[in-house]
Every structure is written in C-alpha cells, then in structure tokens.
Amino acid sequence: MNFSEFQNQARLYVIGALEPEELEEFENARTKFGKKGEDFITKCYALHEAFALSLRPAKASSSIKDRLMAMVKAKKEA
Amino acid sequence: MGQSKLIASTRRKPKKRVRLAKSRPRAVTVAPQLEPGAPSDLDLMQGIQAGDADALSQLYDRYNGILKALILRVIHNEAEADDLLQEIFMEIWNQSKNFSSQKGKPLGWMVTLARRRAIDGLRKKQAYARAEERLQNETEQQPDAWVNNATEEEILLSDTRSLIRKVIAGLPPPQQQAIDLAFFKGMSQREIAAKTNTPLGTVKTRLELGLKKIYDGLKELRDEL
Numbered sequence: 600m601n602f603s604e605f606q607n608q609a610r611l612y613v614i615g616a617l618e619p620e621e622l623e624e625f626e627n628a629r630t631k632f633g634k635k636g637e638d639f640i641t642k643c644y645a646l647h648e649a650f651a652l653s654l655r656p657a658k659a660s661s662s663i664k665d666r667l668m669a670m671v672k673a674k675k676e677a
Numbered sequence: 678m679g680q681s682k683l684i685a686s687t688r689r690k691p692k693k694r695v696r697l698a699k700s701r702p703r704a705v706t707v708a709p710q711l712e713p714g715a716p717s718d719l720d721l722m723q724g725i726q727a728g729d730a731d732a733l734s735q736l737y738d739r740y741n742g743i744l745k746a747l748i749l750r751v752i753h754n755e756a757e758a759d760d761l762l763q764e765i766f767m768e769i770w771n772q773s774k775n776f777s778s779q780k781g782k783p784l785g786w787m788v789t790l791a792r793r794r795a796i797d798g799l800r801k802k803q804a805y806a807r808a809e810e811r812l813q814n815e816t817e818q819q820p821d822a823w824v825n826n827a828t829e830e831e832i833l834l835s836d837t838r839s840l841i842r843k844v845i846a847g848l849p850p851p852q853q854q855a856i857d858l859a860f861f862k863g864m865s866q867r868e869i870a871a872k873t874n875t876p877l878g879t880v881k882t883r884l885e886l887g888l889k890k891i892y893d894g895l896k897e898l899r900d901e902l
Contacts, residue, residue: 610888611866611881616859618866644785646888649841649895650860651788656742657749660759664737667763671730671770 600628606639613643718783725773733770740784741766744791750861751795761798765791796863844894852887855880 600608608625611617617625629636711717716724716735724732744765748758769787776786845853851873858864858872866884870877 607885607889610892611859611884614856614860614888615863616866616884641780643892644781644789645895646891647788647792647860648782648785649845649891650856651743651747651784651791652838653841653845654743654746654750657745657758659741659745659762663759663763664734664741667737667766668730668734670763670767671733674770675728675730 600624600631602632602635605629605632605636609636609640609643610646613640613646719778722773722776722778722783725770726776733766736769736783737766740787743784744787747788747791747861748795751792751863752799757798761791761795765794768794792860792863799863841895844891847894848887848890851875852883852890855883856887856891859884 605625605628608617608621608628611621612625629640632639716732718736718739721732721736721739725736741762745758745762748761748765749755752758752761765787768790772790776783780786848856854873855869858869859866864872866877866880869875869884870880873880875883
C-alpha cells in the first residue's frame with residue numbers, strides 16, 4: 600500500500616467504514632508509515648468535527664443542563 | 678473569515694471561571710467562531726480536567742446544540758437524544774483526562790465520543806428498523822439536513838459552517854448517502870451495499886471519493902490540514 604492509498608483508507612478508518620480484511624492491511628500500513636501515518640490519521644478526525652458542524656443545531660431540553668450540573672456537583676462532593 | 682482569538686493555556690484554580698490569559702491571531706479552523714474574549718475550547722477542556730464545573734457548563738452551552746443534532750441524526754428520538762446528551766457530557770467530565778490536545782481538538786474528541794455513544798445506543802436497542810422508519814418519515818416531511826435546508830437560520834450561520842455545508846452539499850447524492858450511512862448510522866461498506874443494492878466496490882469508491890472531497894474542502898479552511 601502506498602501513502603496515497605493509505606490516505607484513502609485512513610479517511611474510511613476514522614469513520615469506522617473499513618471492512619475487517621481491509622483493517623488488517625491498514626494496520627500493517629499504519630506501522631509501516633509510522634509518525635507520518637499517525638499524523639495523517641489525526642488530521643482525518645477533523646472530518647468528525649465537520650460532519651457535526653454540518654448539521655443544524657438542535658435544542659436540548661432545558662432540564663438537561665440542570666441535571667448534568669447536579670450530577671457533577673454530587674460527584675465532586677462524593 | 679473573521680478574526681478570533683487563540684488563548685494561551687494557563688493553569689486555573691477549580692471553581693474559577695475560565696478567562697483569557699493572552700491572545701494572538703488564529704488561523705481559520707472548522708470550529709465555530711467565538712465571541713471576543715471568550716475562552717477557547719482548549720481552555721475549557723483544561724478547566725474540566727482541573728475539576729472546574731463552570732468550564733463544563735460553558736462547554737455545554739457552546740456545543741449542546743451541535744452534539745444534540747448529531748445524536749438526533751443517529752437515533753431520531755428527541756427524548757432519547759436528550760438523555761444521551763446528558764450522559765455524553767457526564768462522560769466528557771469523567772473521561773476528560775483522556776483528552777490530549779496533541780491528538781486533536783476538543784470538539785473533534787467530543788464528536789467522536791458522542792457519535793460512538795449514539796451508535797452504540799442504536800445498536801443496543803436493535804432499533805435500526807424503527808429509526809429507519811422515522812428517518813424515512815422525516816425525509817418525506819422535510820428536506821434532508823445535508824441536501825436542501827437553505828433556511829433563514831442557515832443564512833445566519835457562520836461562514837465556516839456554511840462552507841462546510843457547501844462542501845458536503847456539493848457531493849453527488851450517492852456519495853452523500855454512502856457517507857451518511859457510514860458516519861451517522863455506523864454501517865459497514867457491506868451493510869451499505871446491501872441497503873442500497875449497490876456493488877461493494879461502488880460503495881467503497883463512493884466513500885473514498887466523497888471523503889476525499891470533503892477532506893480537501895476542509896483543507897482550504899484549515900491551515901494545519
């Protein structure tokens with residue numbers, strides 16, 4: 600697998616779309632490309648951010664934050 | 678794109694509201710622009726790691742809408758999405774030590790965590806069919822969020838978000854569909870092929886081409902990509 604192919608696979612990898620047989624080959628290439636490969640995978644996670652930002656924000660129930668902060672407070676006091 | 682601030686990381690005492698320490702011009706990123714003087718996501722994350730509940734409160738205010746939208750996109754149930762949103766922010770609090778700024782941005786980490794939890798929740802309940810039915814109904818009732826949602830609200834979105842949407846909307850519909858099923862439904866290539874009656878090789882090509890176009894589009898927004 601050359602680096603261009605690795606880049607294609609990495610973009611599939613970060614969204615969990617590699618098939619098992621591809622995953623094994625990808626992991627081998629990942630080892631082969633070392634830091635360069637890891638750096639590229641890290642960059643690919645920006646895709647997650649982009650997909651989320653592409654959605655229209657949804658309004659959460661107003662009680663959620665109150666419940667969350669109460670849980671955090673209880674956890675801190677425990 | 679407008680100017681925003683990059684905040685130098687500083688140590689903070691718990692219970693103290695996170696504040697700006699120092700700023701310098703920031704390169705364009707895919708994250709939403711912040712109000713001048715607002716703490717960066719990284720500041721807030723470091724506050725959470727230090728046990729500052731107010732930092733979590735601020736991060737919640739900033740991103741609950743985005744994460745709720747992501748969860749809803751996966752599970753299509755308002756009440757369940759709210760419950761999951763609460764669990765995810767609790768997990769952000771509990772797992773904050775696992776966040777490393779060297780491995781990415783706080784929003785990316787939160788989205789990855791939220792997506793995983795939402796897809797796990799969907800699978801646990803074996804609700805694919807039900808969600809699919811809801812998705813089908815919603816698709817019939819209103820335009821897809823990725824394809825035709827040019828509302829007044831969208832016009833008011835930040836330049837960055839609009840650009841991301843344009844990049845995605847510019848993909849051919851089959852590529853959008855393949856990416857949507859993979860990212861928001863957690864489907865494998867084989868599952869997508871079966872669902873769409875498309876050869877496996879075609880699905881792979883659609884995913885590769887679509888993701889590359891989005892990635893390349895983001896490169897124009899991010900100097901670090």
